[in-house]
Amino acid sequence: MPSYKLTYFSIRGLGEPIRHLFHLAGVSFEDERLAYGGSPWEQVKEKYPMSQLSAAILRYLGRKFGFAGKTPEEEAWVDAVVDLFKDFLSEFKHLIYASLNGKSADEIERVRTEIAIPARNVYFKNLNDLLKRSKSGFLIGDGITFADIVVTNYLETLKTFELYNGSDEPKLVALQKKVYEQPGIKECIATRVLTEF
Amino acid sequence: MPSYKLTYFSIRGLGEPIRHLFHLAGVSFEDERLAYGGSPWEQVKEKYPMSQLSAAILRYLGRKFGFAGKTPEEEAWVDAVVDLFKDFLSEFKHLIYASLNGKSADEIERVRTEIAIPARNVYFKNLNDLLKRSKSGFLIGDGITFADIVVTNYLETLKTFELYNGSDEPKLVALQKKVYEQPGIKECIATRVLTEF
Numbered sequence: 001m002p003s004y005k006l007t008y009f010s011i012r013g014l015g016e017p018i019r020h021l022f023h024l025a026g027v028s029f030e031d032e033r034l035a036y037g038g039s040p041w042e043q044v045k046e047k048y049p050m051s052q053l054s055a056a057i058l059r060y061l062g063r064k065f066g067f068a069g070k071t072p073e074e075e076a077w078v079d080a081v082v083d084l085f086k087d088f089l090s091e092f093k094h095l096i097y098a099s100l101n102g103k104s105a106d107e108i109e110r111v112r113t114e115i116a117i118p119a120r121n122v123y124f125k126n127l128n129d130l131l132k133r134s135k136s137g138f139l140i141g142d143g144i145t146f147a148d149i150v151v152t153n154y155l156e157t158l159k160t161f162e163l164y165n166g167s168d169e170p171k172l173v174a175l176q177k178k179v180y181e182q183p184g185i186k187e188c189i190a191t192r193v194l195t196e197f
Numbered sequence: 198m199p200s201y202k203l204t205y206f207s208i209r210g211l212g213e214p215i216r217h218l219f220h221l222a223g224v225s226f227e228d229e230r231l232a233y234g235g236s237p238w239e240q241v242k243e244k245y246p247m248s249q250l251s252a253a254i255l256r257y258l259g260r261k262f263g264f265a266g267k268t269p270e271e272e273a274w275v276d277a278v279v280d281l282f283k284d285f286l287s288e289f290k291h292l293i294y295a296s297l298n299g300k301s302a303d304e305i306e307r308v309r310t311e312i313a314i315p316a317r318n319v320y321f322k323n324l325n326d327l328l329k330r331s332k333s334g335f336l337i338g339d340g341i342t343f344a345d346i347v348v349t350n351y352l353e354t355l356k357t358f359e360l361y362n363g364s365d366e367p368k369l370v371a372l373q374k375k376v377y378e379q380p381g382i383k384e385c386i387a388t389r390v391l392t393e394f
Contacts, residue, residue, distance in 0.1 A: 060272070083251045084251070087287075155283075
C-alpha cells in the first residue's frame with residue numbers, strides 16, 4: 001500500500017477537495033499545510049514538479065479510489081465539469097487577487113461586475129443543467145465523484161466573496177448537503193477550521 | 198464501431214489537437230468546421246453541452262485510442278501537462294483578445310510584457326524540465342501522448358504572436374519535429390490550410 005503526503009497551503013483552495021477525497025475513500029495521508037502568503041512556499045516550491053498543485057492529482061486519486069465515474073463516458077463528463085470549474089476559476093481569481101492586493105473599492109466592484117459575475121452565471125447555469133438531468137442528485141452518474149467534491153467545496157469561497165447565496169441556488173444547496181453528508185467527508189467538515197478561502 | 202463528429206471553428210485553436218489525435222489513431226471522423234467569429238457558433242452553441250469545447254474530449258479520446266499514458270501515473274503526468282497548458286492559455290488569451298479586439302499598440306504591448314511573456318516563461322521552463330528528464334524525447338513516457346500533440350500544436354499560435362521562436366527553444370523544436378513526423382499527423386500537417394491561430 002502506498003503512503004500519501006499532500007503538501008498544500010493552510011487554506012482550502014485547490015487542496016481541500018483532495019483532502020476530502022482521501023477522507024471519503026478512508027485512505028490515510030499526511031496533511032502537510034504550509035503557511036499561506038509567506039515565504040514558505042517560495043522557499044520550497046522549486047522542490048515540486050511544475051511548482052503548482054494540479055487538477056491532475058485530483059483526477060489521479062479520484063480514479064484510483066473509484067470516484068472518477070464508472071465508464072469512460074462518465075469519466076469524460078467528470079473531467080468536463082472540472083474543466084468548467086477551472087475555466088470559471090481563471091476568471092474568478094481576478095476578484096480574489098483584486099481583494100488580496102488591496103485594490104480600490106471601485107476597482108474591486110468593476111472586477112466583480114464585469115468579470116466574476118458573468119463567469120459565475122455561466123458556471124452555475126452549466127451546473128444546474130447537469131443537475132436537472134441527474135437522477136441521483138450528483139452531477140454525473142449515480143454516485144459521488146470528485147467533480148461533486150470540487151464544485152461543492154468551492155461554494156464556500158464563492159460565499160466569502162458574496163457570489164453565492166444558498167437561497168438562489170436550491171440545486172447547488174442540495175448537492176452540497178449530499179456531499180457533506182458522505183461518511184468521511186462529514187467528519188472532516190465537522191472538525192475543520194474554516195478558513196476564508 | 199462508433200462514429201465520431203467533431204464540431205469546431207475553422208481555426209486550429211483547441212480543436213486541432215483533437216483532429217491530430219484522430220489522424221494519429223487512424224480513426225475516421227466528420228470534421229465539421231464552423232465559420233469563426235461570425236454568428237454560426239452563437240446560433241448553434243445552445244445545442245452543445247456546456248457550450249464549449251473541453252479538454253475532457255481530448256482526454257477521453259486519448260485514453261480510448263491509447264495515447265494517454267501507459268500507467269495511472271503516466272496518465273496523471275499527461276493530465277498535468279494539459280493542466281499546465283490550460284493555465285498558460287488562461288493568461289495568454291488576454292493577448293489574443295487584446296489583438297483581436299483592436300486595443301491600442303501600447304495596451305497590447307503591456308499585456309504582452311506583463312502577462313503573456315511571464316506566463317510563457319513559466320510554461321516553457323516546465324516543458325523543458327520534463328524534456329530534460331525524458332529518454333524518449335516525448336514529454337511523458339516512451340511514446341507520443343495527447344500532451345505532446347497539444348503542446349506542439351499550440352507553438353504555431355505562439356509563433357503568430359511572436360512568443361515562440363524556434364532557435365531559442367531547441368528541445369521544443371525537436372519535440373515538434375517528432376510529433377509532426379508521426380504517421381497520420383504528418384499527412385494532416387502537409388495538407389492543411391494554416392490559419393493564424
